[in-house]
Amino acid sequence: MTLRLSAPPLLLPGETDGESSPEAGELRLPPATSELAEPTVSDDVQDGWSRERPSRSRPPSQPAFPIEGEEEAGALGLVARRSRPSSPTIDLSSEMHDRFALGDYTTALRVAELILGRHERHEEAARISRTCREKLASLYGSRLGPLDRRPALAVEDEEVRWLGLDHRAGFLLSRVDGAHTLEELIDISSMQRLDALRTLVELLEMGAICFRD
Structure with a gap:
Protein backbone atom coordinates (compact mmCIF):
# COMPACT_ATOMS: atom_id res chain seq x y z
CA MET A 1 0.00 0.00 0.00
CA THR A 2 1.35 3.43 -0.94
CA LEU A 3 0.64 6.57 1.03
CA ARG A 4 0.70 9.94 -0.72
CA LEU A 5 0.97 13.05 1.33
CA SER A 6 0.19 16.39 -0.21
CA ALA A 7 0.26 19.81 1.31
CA PRO A 8 0.52 23.36 0.07
CA PRO A 9 4.08 24.66 -0.25
CA LEU A 10 5.49 26.63 2.62
CA LEU A 11 5.64 30.34 2.09
CA LEU A 12 8.46 32.54 3.20
CA PRO A 13 7.68 35.73 5.05
CA GLY A 14 6.56 38.40 2.64
CA GLU A 15 5.44 35.96 -0.09
CA THR A 16 1.88 35.55 -1.24
CA ASP A 17 0.13 32.54 -2.46
CA GLY A 18 0.49 33.61 -6.07
CA GLU A 19 4.28 33.82 -5.96
CA SER A 20 6.32 30.83 -6.83
CA SER A 21 8.49 29.40 -4.11
CA PRO A 22 12.24 29.44 -4.58
CA GLU A 23 13.86 26.39 -5.91
CA ALA A 24 15.40 23.96 -3.53
CA GLY A 25 18.84 24.97 -2.35
CA GLU A 26 18.49 28.53 -3.65
CA LEU A 27 19.00 31.30 -1.16
CA ARG A 28 17.47 34.64 -1.89
CA LEU A 29 19.70 37.59 -0.89
CA PRO A 30 18.77 41.21 -0.65
CA PRO A 31 19.65 43.26 -3.72
CA ALA A 32 23.25 44.50 -3.77
CA THR A 33 23.92 48.18 -3.62
CA SER A 34 26.57 49.84 -5.77
CA GLU A 35 27.73 52.25 -3.07
CA LEU A 36 28.89 51.41 0.41
CA ALA A 37 27.76 53.67 3.13
CA GLU A 38 30.63 55.46 4.79
CA PRO A 39 30.82 54.58 8.44
CA THR A 40 30.20 57.43 10.74
CA VAL A 41 32.12 57.98 13.90
CA SER A 42 30.55 59.85 16.70
CA ASP A 43 32.31 62.66 18.46
CA ASP A 44 32.55 60.59 21.60
CA VAL A 45 34.72 57.88 20.06
CA GLN A 46 37.00 60.01 17.88
CA ASP A 47 40.66 59.39 18.56
CA GLY A 48 43.38 62.00 19.03
CA TRP A 49 44.49 61.85 15.40
CA SER A 50 41.02 62.49 14.05
CA ARG A 51 40.69 65.49 16.36
CA GLU A 52 44.11 66.86 15.49
CA ARG A 53 43.83 66.29 11.75
CA PRO A 54 41.52 69.22 10.98
CA SER A 55 43.77 71.62 12.90
CA ARG A 56 46.96 70.58 11.12
CA SER A 57 47.99 72.86 8.31
CA ARG A 58 50.43 72.13 5.56
CA PRO A 59 53.67 74.10 5.90
CA PRO A 60 54.15 76.78 3.31
CA SER A 61 56.08 75.58 0.34
CA GLN A 62 59.65 76.86 0.02
CA PRO A 63 61.44 77.45 -3.25
CA ALA A 64 63.81 74.70 -4.29
CA PHE A 65 66.56 77.25 -4.96
CA PRO A 66 67.45 80.36 -2.92
CA ILE A 67 66.43 83.71 -4.24
CA GLU A 68 69.25 85.56 -5.94
CA GLY A 69 69.22 88.46 -3.48
CA GLU A 70 69.23 86.17 -0.45
CA GLU A 71 72.10 84.11 -1.87
CA GLU A 72 74.21 87.22 -2.42
CA ALA A 73 73.42 88.51 1.06
CA GLY A 74 74.45 85.19 2.60
CA ALA A 75 77.72 85.12 0.65
CA LEU A 76 78.54 88.71 1.61
CA GLY A 77 77.77 87.96 5.24
CA LEU A 78 80.07 84.95 5.19
CA VAL A 79 82.90 87.00 3.69
CA ALA A 80 82.35 89.73 6.26
CA ARG A 81 82.51 87.24 9.13
CA ARG A 82 85.70 85.69 7.82
CA SER A 83 87.34 89.06 7.27
CA ARG A 84 86.94 90.05 10.90
CA PRO A 85 90.23 89.88 12.84
CA SER A 86 90.28 86.97 15.28
CA SER A 87 92.50 88.77 17.77
CA PRO A 88 93.59 92.36 18.33
CA THR A 89 96.80 93.51 16.68
CA ILE A 90 99.84 93.47 18.99
CA ASP A 91 101.92 96.62 19.23
CA LEU A 92 105.41 95.17 18.81
CA SER A 93 107.15 98.35 19.89
CA SER A 94 105.23 98.49 23.18
CA GLU A 95 105.77 94.77 23.74
CA MET A 96 109.52 95.17 23.21
CA HIS A 97 109.79 98.03 25.70
CA ASP A 98 107.65 96.23 28.29
CA ARG A 99 109.75 93.05 28.12
CA PHE A 100 112.96 95.03 28.31
CA ALA A 101 111.73 96.95 31.36
CA LEU A 102 110.81 93.66 33.09
CA GLY A 103 114.29 92.23 32.49
CA ASP A 104 112.99 89.58 30.06
CA TYR A 105 115.89 90.14 27.69
CA THR A 106 115.34 86.93 25.73
CA THR A 107 111.80 87.86 24.69
CA ALA A 108 112.73 91.52 24.20
CA LEU A 109 115.52 90.43 21.85
CA ARG A 110 113.17 88.26 19.82
CA VAL A 111 110.64 91.07 19.43
CA ALA A 112 113.38 93.53 18.49
CA GLU A 113 114.69 91.17 15.81
CA LEU A 114 111.14 90.75 14.51
CA ILE A 115 110.80 94.51 14.18
CA LEU A 116 114.19 94.75 12.46
CA GLY A 117 113.08 92.06 10.03
CA ARG A 118 110.28 94.39 8.93
CA HIS A 119 112.10 97.71 9.32
CA GLU A 120 115.86 97.40 8.98
CA ARG A 121 116.50 101.01 10.02
CA HIS A 122 114.42 100.95 13.20
CA GLU A 123 116.89 102.67 15.55
CA GLU A 124 115.11 101.86 18.81
CA ALA A 125 114.81 98.16 17.95
CA ALA A 126 118.49 98.06 16.96
CA ARG A 127 119.52 99.68 20.24
CA ILE A 128 117.45 97.31 22.38
CA SER A 129 118.68 94.31 20.39
CA ARG A 130 122.30 95.28 20.98
CA THR A 131 121.71 95.92 24.69
CA CYS A 132 119.87 92.62 25.17
CA ARG A 133 122.71 90.69 23.54
CA GLU A 134 125.25 92.30 25.85
CA LYS A 135 123.21 91.57 28.97
CA LEU A 136 122.48 87.97 27.96
CA ALA A 137 126.14 87.32 27.10
CA SER A 138 127.13 88.65 30.51
CA LEU A 139 124.49 86.48 32.18
CA TYR A 140 125.60 83.30 30.39
CA GLY A 141 129.25 84.11 31.04
CA SER A 142 128.58 84.40 34.77
CA ARG A 143 127.05 80.91 34.79
CA LEU A 144 129.94 79.35 32.88
CA GLY A 145 132.73 81.14 34.68
Missing part, protein backbone atom coordinates in the same frame (compact mmCIF):
# COMPACT_ATOMS: atom_id res chain seq x y z
CA PRO A 146 136.06 82.04 33.06
CA LEU A 147 136.16 81.10 29.39
CA ASP A 148 139.58 79.48 29.76
CA ARG A 149 138.03 76.56 31.65
CA ARG A 150 137.99 73.16 29.95
CA PRO A 151 134.66 71.31 30.12
CA ALA A 152 134.45 67.51 29.96
CA LEU A 153 131.69 65.06 29.15
CA ALA A 154 129.54 64.06 32.13
CA VAL A 155 127.53 61.31 30.38
CA GLU A 156 128.39 58.11 28.59
CA ASP A 157 128.36 58.01 24.81
CA GLU A 158 125.30 55.73 24.69
CA GLU A 159 123.36 58.15 26.91
CA VAL A 160 123.79 61.15 24.62
CA ARG A 161 120.95 60.05 22.33
CA TRP A 162 118.48 60.31 25.20
CA LEU A 163 119.25 63.98 25.89
CA GLY A 164 117.03 65.21 23.05
CA LEU A 165 119.61 67.63 21.64
CA ASP A 166 119.22 69.46 18.36
CA HIS A 167 121.92 69.22 15.70
CA ARG A 168 123.78 72.34 16.86
CA ALA A 169 123.92 71.29 20.51
CA GLY A 170 124.90 67.77 19.45
CA PHE A 171 127.74 69.11 17.32
CA LEU A 172 129.03 71.31 20.13
CA LEU A 173 128.83 68.43 22.61
CA SER A 174 130.81 66.22 20.24
CA ARG A 175 133.70 68.72 20.46
CA VAL A 176 133.84 68.59 24.25
CA ASP A 177 136.84 66.39 25.09
CA GLY A 178 138.39 67.99 28.17
CA ALA A 179 141.15 69.55 26.08
CA HIS A 180 139.35 72.52 24.47
CA THR A 181 138.53 75.62 26.48
CA LEU A 182 135.15 77.31 26.43
CA GLU A 183 136.53 80.07 24.24
CA GLU A 184 137.84 77.53 21.74
CA LEU A 185 134.52 75.68 21.70
CA ILE A 186 132.73 78.94 20.94
CA ASP A 187 135.06 79.58 18.01
CA ILE A 188 134.66 76.13 16.45
CA SER A 189 130.89 75.94 17.00
CA SER A 190 130.07 77.96 13.84
CA MET A 191 127.37 79.77 15.85
CA GLN A 192 126.88 83.33 16.88
CA ARG A 193 128.64 83.99 20.16
CA LEU A 194 125.42 84.48 22.10
CA ASP A 195 123.93 81.24 20.74
CA ALA A 196 127.08 79.27 21.57
CA LEU A 197 127.13 80.63 25.13
CA ARG A 198 123.45 79.78 25.61
CA THR A 199 123.99 76.24 24.28
CA LEU A 200 126.92 75.66 26.64
CA VAL A 201 124.81 76.85 29.57
CA GLU A 202 122.01 74.46 28.57
CA LEU A 203 124.46 71.54 28.34
CA LEU A 204 125.85 72.41 31.75
CA GLU A 205 122.41 72.68 33.38
CA MET A 206 121.18 69.35 31.96
CA GLY A 207 124.32 67.61 33.25
CA ALA A 208 125.83 66.77 29.87
CA ILE A 209 129.12 68.58 30.62
CA CYS A 210 131.00 69.43 33.79
CA PHE A 211 134.18 71.11 34.98
CA ARG A 212 136.74 69.04 36.83
CA ASP A 213 139.04 71.83 37.90
Whole structure:
Protein backbone atom coordinates (compact mmCIF):
# COMPACT_ATOMS: atom_id res chain seq x y z
CA MET A 1 0.00 0.00 0.00
CA THR A 2 1.35 3.43 -0.94
CA LEU A 3 0.64 6.57 1.03
CA ARG A 4 0.70 9.94 -0.72
CA LEU A 5 0.97 13.05 1.33
CA SER A 6 0.19 16.39 -0.21
CA ALA A 7 0.26 19.81 1.31
CA PRO A 8 0.52 23.36 0.07
CA PRO A 9 4.08 24.66 -0.25
CA LEU A 10 5.49 26.63 2.62
CA LEU A 11 5.64 30.34 2.09
CA LEU A 12 8.46 32.54 3.20
CA PRO A 13 7.68 35.73 5.05
CA GLY A 14 6.56 38.40 2.64
CA GLU A 15 5.44 35.96 -0.09
CA THR A 16 1.88 35.55 -1.24
CA ASP A 17 0.13 32.54 -2.46
CA GLY A 18 0.49 33.61 -6.07
CA GLU A 19 4.28 33.82 -5.96
CA SER A 20 6.32 30.83 -6.83
CA SER A 21 8.49 29.40 -4.11
CA PRO A 22 12.24 29.44 -4.58
CA GLU A 23 13.86 26.39 -5.91
CA ALA A 24 15.40 23.96 -3.53
CA GLY A 25 18.84 24.97 -2.35
CA GLU A 26 18.49 28.53 -3.65
CA LEU A 27 19.00 31.30 -1.16
CA ARG A 28 17.47 34.64 -1.89
CA LEU A 29 19.70 37.59 -0.89
CA PRO A 30 18.77 41.21 -0.65
CA PRO A 31 19.65 43.26 -3.72
CA ALA A 32 23.25 44.50 -3.77
CA THR A 33 23.92 48.18 -3.62
CA SER A 34 26.57 49.84 -5.77
CA GLU A 35 27.73 52.25 -3.07
CA LEU A 36 28.89 51.41 0.41
CA ALA A 37 27.76 53.67 3.13
CA GLU A 38 30.63 55.46 4.79
CA PRO A 39 30.82 54.58 8.44
CA THR A 40 30.20 57.43 10.74
CA VAL A 41 32.12 57.98 13.90
CA SER A 42 30.55 59.85 16.70
CA ASP A 43 32.31 62.66 18.46
CA ASP A 44 32.55 60.59 21.60
CA VAL A 45 34.72 57.88 20.06
CA GLN A 46 37.00 60.01 17.88
CA ASP A 47 40.66 59.39 18.56
CA GLY A 48 43.38 62.00 19.03
CA TRP A 49 44.49 61.85 15.40
CA SER A 50 41.02 62.49 14.05
CA ARG A 51 40.69 65.49 16.36
CA GLU A 52 44.11 66.86 15.49
CA ARG A 53 43.83 66.29 11.75
CA PRO A 54 41.52 69.22 10.98
CA SER A 55 43.77 71.62 12.90
CA ARG A 56 46.96 70.58 11.12
CA SER A 57 47.99 72.86 8.31
CA ARG A 58 50.43 72.13 5.56
CA PRO A 59 53.67 74.10 5.90
CA PRO A 60 54.15 76.78 3.31
CA SER A 61 56.08 75.58 0.34
CA GLN A 62 59.65 76.86 0.02
CA PRO A 63 61.44 77.45 -3.25
CA ALA A 64 63.81 74.70 -4.29
CA PHE A 65 66.56 77.25 -4.96
CA PRO A 66 67.45 80.36 -2.92
CA ILE A 67 66.43 83.71 -4.24
CA GLU A 68 69.25 85.56 -5.94
CA GLY A 69 69.22 88.46 -3.48
CA GLU A 70 69.23 86.17 -0.45
CA GLU A 71 72.10 84.11 -1.87
CA GLU A 72 74.21 87.22 -2.42
CA ALA A 73 73.42 88.51 1.06
CA GLY A 74 74.45 85.19 2.60
CA ALA A 75 77.72 85.12 0.65
CA LEU A 76 78.54 88.71 1.61
CA GLY A 77 77.77 87.96 5.24
CA LEU A 78 80.07 84.95 5.19
CA VAL A 79 82.90 87.00 3.69
CA ALA A 80 82.35 89.73 6.26
CA ARG A 81 82.51 87.24 9.13
CA ARG A 82 85.70 85.69 7.82
CA SER A 83 87.34 89.06 7.27
CA ARG A 84 86.94 90.05 10.90
CA PRO A 85 90.23 89.88 12.84
CA SER A 86 90.28 86.97 15.28
CA SER A 87 92.50 88.77 17.77
CA PRO A 88 93.59 92.36 18.33
CA THR A 89 96.80 93.51 16.68
CA ILE A 90 99.84 93.47 18.99
CA ASP A 91 101.92 96.62 19.23
CA LEU A 92 105.41 95.17 18.81
CA SER A 93 107.15 98.35 19.89
CA SER A 94 105.23 98.49 23.18
CA GLU A 95 105.77 94.77 23.74
CA MET A 96 109.52 95.17 23.21
CA HIS A 97 109.79 98.03 25.70
CA ASP A 98 107.65 96.23 28.29
CA ARG A 99 109.75 93.05 28.12
CA PHE A 100 112.96 95.03 28.31
CA ALA A 101 111.73 96.95 31.36
CA LEU A 102 110.81 93.66 33.09
CA GLY A 103 114.29 92.23 32.49
CA ASP A 104 112.99 89.58 30.06
CA TYR A 105 115.89 90.14 27.69
CA THR A 106 115.34 86.93 25.73
CA THR A 107 111.80 87.86 24.69
CA ALA A 108 112.73 91.52 24.20
CA LEU A 109 115.52 90.43 21.85
CA ARG A 110 113.17 88.26 19.82
CA VAL A 111 110.64 91.07 19.43
CA ALA A 112 113.38 93.53 18.49
CA GLU A 113 114.69 91.17 15.81
CA LEU A 114 111.14 90.75 14.51
CA ILE A 115 110.80 94.51 14.18
CA LEU A 116 114.19 94.75 12.46
CA GLY A 117 113.08 92.06 10.03
CA ARG A 118 110.28 94.39 8.93
CA HIS A 119 112.10 97.71 9.32
CA GLU A 120 115.86 97.40 8.98
CA ARG A 121 116.50 101.01 10.02
CA HIS A 122 114.42 100.95 13.20
CA GLU A 123 116.89 102.67 15.55
CA GLU A 124 115.11 101.86 18.81
CA ALA A 125 114.81 98.16 17.95
CA ALA A 126 118.49 98.06 16.96
CA ARG A 127 119.52 99.68 20.24
CA ILE A 128 117.45 97.31 22.38
CA SER A 129 118.68 94.31 20.39
CA ARG A 130 122.30 95.28 20.98
CA THR A 131 121.71 95.92 24.69
CA CYS A 132 119.87 92.62 25.17
CA ARG A 133 122.71 90.69 23.54
CA GLU A 134 125.25 92.30 25.85
CA LYS A 135 123.21 91.57 28.97
CA LEU A 136 122.48 87.97 27.96
CA ALA A 137 126.14 87.32 27.10
CA SER A 138 127.13 88.65 30.51
CA LEU A 139 124.49 86.48 32.18
CA TYR A 140 125.60 83.30 30.39
CA GLY A 141 129.25 84.11 31.04
CA SER A 142 128.58 84.40 34.77
CA ARG A 143 127.05 80.91 34.79
CA LEU A 144 129.94 79.35 32.88
CA GLY A 145 132.73 81.14 34.68
CA PRO A 146 136.06 82.04 33.06
CA LEU A 147 136.16 81.10 29.39
CA ASP A 148 139.58 79.48 29.76
CA ARG A 149 138.03 76.56 31.65
CA ARG A 150 137.99 73.16 29.95
CA PRO A 151 134.66 71.31 30.12
CA ALA A 152 134.45 67.51 29.96
CA LEU A 153 131.69 65.06 29.15
CA ALA A 154 129.54 64.06 32.13
CA VAL A 155 127.53 61.31 30.38
CA GLU A 156 128.39 58.11 28.59
CA ASP A 157 128.36 58.01 24.81
CA GLU A 158 125.30 55.73 24.69
CA GLU A 159 123.36 58.15 26.91
CA VAL A 160 123.79 61.15 24.62
CA ARG A 161 120.95 60.05 22.33
CA TRP A 162 118.48 60.31 25.20
CA LEU A 163 119.25 63.98 25.89
CA GLY A 164 117.03 65.21 23.05
CA LEU A 165 119.61 67.63 21.64
CA ASP A 166 119.22 69.46 18.36
CA HIS A 167 121.92 69.22 15.70
CA ARG A 168 123.78 72.34 16.86
CA ALA A 169 123.92 71.29 20.51
CA GLY A 170 124.90 67.77 19.45
CA PHE A 171 127.74 69.11 17.32
CA LEU A 172 129.03 71.31 20.13
CA LEU A 173 128.83 68.43 22.61
CA SER A 174 130.81 66.22 20.24
CA ARG A 175 133.70 68.72 20.46
CA VAL A 176 133.84 68.59 24.25
CA ASP A 177 136.84 66.39 25.09
CA GLY A 178 138.39 67.99 28.17
CA ALA A 179 141.15 69.55 26.08
CA HIS A 180 139.35 72.52 24.47
CA THR A 181 138.53 75.62 26.48
CA LEU A 182 135.15 77.31 26.43
CA GLU A 183 136.53 80.07 24.24
CA GLU A 184 137.84 77.53 21.74
CA LEU A 185 134.52 75.68 21.70
CA ILE A 186 132.73 78.94 20.94
CA ASP A 187 135.06 79.58 18.01
CA ILE A 188 134.66 76.13 16.45
CA SER A 189 130.89 75.94 17.00
CA SER A 190 130.07 77.96 13.84
CA MET A 191 127.37 79.77 15.85
CA GLN A 192 126.88 83.33 16.88
CA ARG A 193 128.64 83.99 20.16
CA LEU A 194 125.42 84.48 22.10
CA ASP A 195 123.93 81.24 20.74
CA ALA A 196 127.08 79.27 21.57
CA LEU A 197 127.13 80.63 25.13
CA ARG A 198 123.45 79.78 25.61
CA THR A 199 123.99 76.24 24.28
CA LEU A 200 126.92 75.66 26.64
CA VAL A 201 124.81 76.85 29.57
CA GLU A 202 122.01 74.46 28.57
CA LEU A 203 124.46 71.54 28.34
CA LEU A 204 125.85 72.41 31.75
CA GLU A 205 122.41 72.68 33.38
CA MET A 206 121.18 69.35 31.96
CA GLY A 207 124.32 67.61 33.25
CA ALA A 208 125.83 66.77 29.87
CA ILE A 209 129.12 68.58 30.62
CA CYS A 210 131.00 69.43 33.79
CA PHE A 211 134.18 71.11 34.98
CA ARG A 212 136.74 69.04 36.83
CA ASP A 213 139.04 71.83 37.90
